[in-house]
Amino acid sequence: MIGLPENRLLCLLLLALLIPAVVCGAPVTRTLSTAEPGAGEVITVSLSIDGIDLGGVVETLPAGYAFAGTDHPADRVAVREQSIGFAVMNETRITYQIQAPASGSGDITGVWENFLGEADGEVAASHVAVDGIETEPESRGEKPPAQEAASPFAVLAAVAALLIAGRGGRQ
Structure with a gap:
């Protein structure tokens, strides 16, 4: 016999396969409280989700x-190095600070994924520069750029696991 969490997962999978995708794209846009923060300043980032x-x-x-x-x-929320993953369930706005x-x-x-609509895409880049000063990437023994940016797909997998775990515990 299949347990309650497995039933919910099975239902989600069936819905994803049987319901035709109505949305061809779900745009996500980002706004910043400032693009030129002072040293150590906290910036508020808002994601509008549709x-x-x-x-x-x-x-x-x-x-x-x-x-x-x-x-x-x-x-x-899942944070790994420079990547932050947010599980989205009918949200229209997510706000975070850096x-x-x-x-x-x-x-x-950023990247987004609509699991039910079977769509994904990129969030347009937002440039930030402390005090408006552009700097070159530093290479003083730090990780090469290819290792700095973790794969967004690994974080998306973590977000999916959070969603499944969160849905499985609710009644």
Whole structure:
């Protein structure tokens, strides 16, 4: 006999296979409280989400910038190095904070996935620069850029696991 969490997972899989995708794309847009923060300043990042009933968003921060918190439920957030994954269940807005380094610039990038609509895409990059000063990537024995940005698909898998675990415990 299949248990309750497995029944829910099976139902979700059947829905994903049987319901035709109505949404061809679910755009996610990002706005920043400032693109030129002072050294150590906390920036508020807002994601506007349209049409994702069940899915995820993964944001990747530039080197030196650090995740500083969110009002999104803790059990639906996964942070790994410079990547932040958010499980999305009918949200229209997610807000989070990042802290700027003493100096540095780069792009905040992102990807989104709509699990039920079987669609995915990229969030347009947002450029940040401490005090408006552009800097070159540093190469003083730090990880090469290819290793800095973790694969968004690994974080999306973590987001999917959070969604399944969260849905399995609710009645």
